[in-house]
Amino acid sequence: MTRVLVVDDEPQLLRALRINLRARDYDVEVAADGTTALRQAGAAPPDLVVLDLGLPDIPGVDVIHGLRGWTRVPIIVLSGRAGSQDKVEALEAGADDYVTKPFDIEELVARIRAVSRRVTTAGEASRVDVGEHTVDLAGKTVSGGVHLTPTEWHLLEILIRDPGKLISQQQLLTTVWGPSYRRETHYLRQYMAQLRRKLEADPAHPRHLLTEPGMGYRFQP
Amino acid sequence: MTRVLVVDDEPQLLRALRINLRARDYDVEVAADGTTALRQAGAAPPDLVVLDLGLPDIPGVDVIHGLRGWTRVPIIVLSGRAGSQDKVEALEAGADDYVTKPFDIEELVARIRAVSRRVTTAGEASRVDVGEHTVDLAGKTVSGGVHLTPTEWHLLEILIRDPGKLISQQQLLTTVWGPSYRRETHYLRQYMAQLRRKLEADPAHPRHLLTEPGMGYRFQP
DNA sequence: CGCGGGCGTAGGGAACGCGTCAAGACCGGC
DNA sequence: GCCGGTCTTGACGCGTTCCCTACGCCCGCG
Numbered sequence: 001m002t003r004v005l006v007v008d009d010e011p012q013l014l015r016a017l018r019i020n021l022r023a024r025d026y027d028v029e030v031a032a033d034g035t036t037a038l039r040q041a042g043a044a045p046p047d048l049v050v051l052d053l054g055l056p057d058i059p060g061v062d063v064i065h066g067l068r069g070w071t072r073v074p075i076i077v078l079s080g081r082a083g084s085q086d087k088v089e090a091l092e093a094g095a096d097d098y099v100t101k102p103f104d105i106e107e108l109v110a111r112i113r114a115v116s117r118r119v120t121t122a123g124e125a126s127r128v129d130v131g132e133h134t135v136d137l138a139g140k141t142v143s144g145g146v147h148l149t150p151t152e153w154h155l156l157e158i159l160i161r162d163p164g165k166l167i168s169q170q171q172l173l174t175t176v177w178g179p180s181y182r183r184e185t186h187y188l189r190q191y192m193a194q195l196r197r198k199l200e201a202d203p204a205h206p207r208h209l210l211t212e213p214g215m216g217y218r219f220q221p
Numbered sequence: 222m223t224r225v226l227v228v229d230d231e232p233q234l235l236r237a238l239r240i241n242l243r244a245r246d247y248d249v250e251v252a253a254d255g256t257t258a259l260r261q262a263g264a265a266p267p268d269l270v271v272l273d274l275g276l277p278d279i280p281g282v283d284v285i286h287g288l289r290g291w292t293r294v295p296i297i298v299l300s301g302r303a304g305s306q307d308k309v310e311a312l313e314a315g316a317d318d319y320v321t322k323p324f325d326i327e328e329l330v331a332r333i334r335a336v337s338r339r340v341t342t343a344g345e346a347s348r349v350d351v352g353e354h355t356v357d358l359a360g361k362t363v364s365g366g367v368h369l370t371p372t373e374w375h376l377l378e379i380l381i382r383d384p385g386k387l388i389s390q391q392q393l394l395t396t397v398w399g400p401s402y403r404r405e406t407h408y409l410r411q412y413m414a415q416l417r418r419k420l421e422a423d424p425a426h427p428r429h430l431l432t433e434p435g436m437g438y439r440f441q442p
Numbered sequence: 443c444g445c446g447g448g449c450g451t452a453g454g455g456a457a458c459g460c461g462t463c464a465a466g467a468c469c470g471g472c
Numbered sequence: 473g474c475c476g477g478t479c480t481t482g483a484c485g486c487g488t489t490c491c492c493t494a495c496g497c498c499c500g501c502g
Contacts, residue, residue, distance in 0.1 A: 072339075074339075084324075084325030084327050084328040085327075087325075087328045087331060088327050088328060088330075088331040091328075091331040091332060091334065091335045092331060092334070095335065096335055096336075096339065097318060097332075097335070098332075103305075104305030104308075106305050106306075106309050107305040107308045107309060107312075109309075110308060110309040110312040110313060111312060111318075111319075113312065113313070114312045114316065114317055114318070115317075118293075118295070118317055118339065119339070138386065139383075139385055139386035139387055139439075140386075140387035140433065140436065140437075140439075141385065141386075141387070149434075149435070149488085149489060149490085150434075150435040150436050150489085151489080151490075153436070184491095184492095185448085185449090186449090186450095186492085186493095187490095187491080187492095189448090189449060189450060189451085190450090190451090190490095190491090190492095192450090193449095193450060193451065196450095203450095204450090211449075211450090213448065213449075213499095214447095214448070370477085370478060370479085371478090372478080372479070405480095406459080406460090407460090407481085407482090408479095408480080409460095410459090410460060410461060410462085411461095411462095411479090411480085411481095412479095413460095413461090414461065414462070417461095425461085425462095432459095432460070432461090434458095434459060434460070434487095434488065434489075435458085435459065435460095435488095435489080443502105444501105444502090445500105445501085445502080446499105446500095446501090446502105447498105447499095447500090447501105448497105448498090448499090448500105449496105449497080449498080449499100450495105450496085450497075450498100451494105451495085451496080451497095452493105452494085452495080452496100453492105453493090453494090453495105454491105454492090454493090454494105455490105455491090455492090455493105456489105456490090456491080456492100457488105457489090457490080457491090458487105458488090458489075458490085459486105459487095459488080459489090460485105460486085460487085460488090461484105461485095461486085461487100462483105462484085462485090462486105463482105463483090463484085464481105464482085464483085464484105465480105465481085465482080465483105466480085466481075466482095467478105467479080467480070467481085468477105468478080468479070468480085469476105469477090469478080469479095470475100470476090470477085470478095471474105471475090471476090471477105472474090472475085472476100
C-alpha cells in the first residue's frame with residue numbers, strides 16, 4: 001500500500017484528503033508543521049509527500065531541501081501563492097508538482113495518482129508470491145523456471161489483481177475468451193488445472209488458487 | 222540530450238519554448254496537430270511530450286491514449302480549460318502534468334525540468350554483456366568486431382533497457398517501425414534472428430535473446 | 443441406493459506462431 | 473551507372489498452444 005505523508009495544518013483539507021485517498025487504497029499520514037514532517041519522513045519514509053508551503057515554523061522550500069538531501073520521494077506542493085516565481089523556485093528545489101489554492105480535491109487526487117504512477121511504473125516490478133513461486137506481473141516471469149502460456153498469464157493476472165477476492169466464472173470467461181464463451185466453463189477447469197500444476201506445491205490440494213463451487217475462483221496469497 | 226516533442230499550433234509559444242529549452246540543452250521538435258504528433262513520436266520517440274489539448278484535428282485525450290498505448294513517455298498537457306473535470310480526465314488518461322493557459326513560460330520550463338529530472342535519474346547502464354560480447358549503448362559499439370545496423374540497434378536497445386523483462390511485440394513494433402506496423406510480426410522474427418546470429422553463441426538455441434511465444438521477447442543477462 | 447450436476451484429469455486434432463531460407467526493392471557511396 | 477549494404481517481402485517446415493471431446497470422481501439430493 002502506498003503511504004502518503006500530508007504536511008498541512010488545515011484540518012478540513014486533511015479530512016478530505018484522508019477520505020479520498022483511503023478510498024483509493026492509499027495510506028495517509030499527517031504532519032502539521034515542517035519539523036514534524038521532516039522527523040516523521042526520516043522515521044518512516046513515505047512513498048509520496050503532499051506539502052503545504054505555508055507552514056507555521058519553517059519555509060516550505062527548506063522542507064523540500066531537507067527531504068531532497070537524502071531521498072527522491074515524490075513531492076507535490078500546495079501553495080496559496082500563484083506567482084510563477086514561487087512555482088519555479090519550488091520546482092527547481094526538487095518538487096514534482098505545484099498546485100495553487102484553492103483547488104479541487106479531485107484534481108489533487110488525480111495529480112497524486114499521476115505522480116505515484118510514474119514512480120511505481122518506472123521503478124521495480126510488482127511481484128506476488130504464489131506458494132513456492134514468485135510471480136512478476138510486469139516482467140512476465142515466474143521463479144523456478146516455470147513458464148506460462150499467454151492464456152495462462154491472462155487468467156492468472158485477473159485472479160492476482162484482486163487477492164482474496166472471488167472472481168466469477170462469467171467474468172473470467174468473458175475477459176479471457178470473449179463474451180460468446182460465457183458458458184464454456186470447462187475451459188476454466190482446463191486452465192486452472194494447468195496453473196495449479198505449474199504453481200501449486202500439491203496441485204490436487206490447492207492452497208492459493210481456490211475453487212468456489214458454482215461461483216468462481218479465488219486467489220489466496 | 223533530452224528530446225522534447227511540442228505539440229501545438231501557436232508559433233509564438235513554439236518560439237518561446239524553443240529558445241528557453243535550447244538554453245537548457247534540450248532538443249526541441251514540433252508537431253502542429255495530433256496526427257503529426259503521433260506519427261512523429263512513433264518515428265523518433267521523444268523523451269518528453271508537451272501537448273496542447275486544443276488541437277485542430279483530434280481531441281487531446283485521444284492523443285494521450287494513442288501515446289500511452291505503447292510508451293510511458295512523460296506527457297505535460299497544456300489547456301485553456303481550467304475545470305477540474307478536464308484536469309482529472311487528462312491525468313487519468315495518462316498525462317503527467319496539466320498546465321492551464323495563460324501560463325508563464327518560466328513555469329512551464331520548470332515543470333518540464335521537474336518531470337524529466339525524474340525520468341533521467343531513474344537509472345541507466347551503458348555497457349551490458351550479451352553472452353560472449355559486450356554491448357556499449359552509449360558508444361554504439363559491440364566487442365568482437367560485430368557490427369549492427371540502425372534497426373538492429375533500435376531493437377536491441379529496447380530489449381536491453383529492461384533486463385529480464387518481457388517486451389510485447391506490439392511495443393517493439395510501434396517503437397521501432399511505427400504504430401502502423403503493429404501487426405507485422407515477421408519483421409521481429411527477421412531481425413531477432415539477425416541479432417541472434419550476431420550476438421548469440423548458438424543462434425538456434427538462444428540464451429539471452431529469448432522468445433515468449435504469442436507475447437513478445439525478453440533479454441536475459 | 444441410484445442419480446445428476448459440477449469439478450478435475452487426460453489425450454488428440456487442428457491452427458497458430460515462430461524460425462529459417464531466399465529473393466526482390468531501396469538507397470547510399472565509389 | 474554499377475555495386476554493396478540494408479530494409480522489405482514471400483514461402484515453407486516445425487513445434488507449441490489452443491480447442492474440444494471423453495471419462496472418472498465427489499457430493500448433495502431424491
